[in-house]
Amino acid sequence: MMILPPFDIAVSNRSGSIGLMDLDRLIDVDDDKLSEHMRRKIAAARKSLQRLRAGWCPGPDILELAPRLHDWRFIQVEPRGTILVGTVIGHPRLGDRPYVQTSYLIGLDATHLKWARTLSRFYVLGEPMGYPVG
DSSP states (O other), rough: OOOOOOOSEEEEEEEEEEOOOOOOHHHHHHHGGGHHHHHHHHHHHHHHHHHHTTTTTOHHHHTTOEEEEEEEEEEETTTTEEEEEEEEEEEEEEEEEEEEEOSSSEEETTTOOOOEEEESHHHHHHBBOOOOOO
């Protein structure tokens, strides 16, 4: 049995439950101190969180472009949040790597563990670390 990280918000829809984090709790830096790149990344994350909170789930069009994370697990990052670590395939910046750390986890398909939304992007989740297929 996998233990999920603590989420600030739980949303139920017809396909299951989604766990969401409060982005303001995770990122408490003044906008003035952030780079333009980071401000755009946070704005895109906020938009995804709003859609997820309204019951939307990423479809095949989003997920087929997302990198795949295999042999993954949650890592609690003090004091604010959780990241994922694992093997990534098809990352747009990193390519294929045997070990990566994601940015903060902000959304998760908590029922099926098929996708995760981090501050930076969606990931398709393969098998978690230590859980055999089948």
